[in-house]
Amino acid sequence: MNNRIIKIALLVLLPFIAVDAIAQETEENVRMEYLLCSLNEGFTFEDVISDAKEYGEKVSADGSMYNQFLLRPMLVGQRLVGEGTENITHIIAGMWPNGEEMYKEYGNYVNNYIDQDSENNPHTCRISYATMDQVVIDDFRENETTDQRYPIQLADCTLKEDVSMEYAMQVQKDVHEAALANDMGGYGVHFQVPYLGFEDVEIDFISAVWWQSFEHRGNMAMNYYKIAETHGQSMNSVVSCKNDRTYFAERIFTTWE
Secondary structure, eight states: OTTHHHHHHHOOBOTTSOHHHHHTOOTTEEEEEEEEEEEOTTOOHHHHHHHHHHHHHHHHHHTOOOEEEEEEEEEOTTOOOSTTOTTOOEEEEEEESSHHHHHHHHHHIIIIIGGGOOSOOSEEEEEEEEEEEEEEEEOOOTTSOOOSSEEEEEEEEEEOTTOOHHHHHHHHHHHHHHHHHTTOOSEEEEEEEEEESOOSOOOSEEEEEEESSHHHHHHHHHHTHHHIIIIIHHHHTTEEEEEEEEEEEEEEEOSOO
16 A cells, blocks of 8 residues: 555564564464554545555455555544654554565565555555454354444553463453353454554553444443443453544455455
8 A cells, every 4th residue: 555665664673572472473363553644635535445445456466465444533532652643534454364474465565566656645654553463252243234334442451460461361252251141242352462663662462342333332332231240340350451442444455354
């Protein structure tokens, strides 16, 4: 996509990530990137989507495994992630199944397409960061409604003392089982570990929760009280999360499932 040159210039390896943590990566570590962007004057989000889809056609032709989404804010407050973020209007989120595919797509872009960028871009993306994504819950339901634009909630989380990531994920799975027992489903939970582009971050992971429809999100909002006292508190006992923010997301293009 356009502006990838800016992204590559900004990505800096986090000094606090242990080498062995990267070495232990498996095919389950989906890679995610977030590009914080501002809509340029005279352009619309339709222009952003059209521009991205053009790159999606090139990605598909290259055989790269790369999906892309547009996130627009619903409830995000005044949270800033650094200088120059005051005018952020949207986020472009990218996804690869693993690190190998991530760098394959990066390589294809910088070697084949970077010089084709137009100066007349619909948006400007100056800040970016990437994560290694642990899929904790994936309760997508093929036979139920999927909104074209669906809700996603992000939060910055820190593990409580002596709590492992594996244990926190198991507690989240226990919460999910309780949710299913009370007719709350159609959602997913990802724990996204900071990888590239973060500076002076003091979190262990970003919690990303999606619902396949606003109906599913509303159902959980209506019924979560049924499990909040026990299972909700159990999650709070292992992690501390802050800066909750909500977006509505839509898929731009997909080259892998």
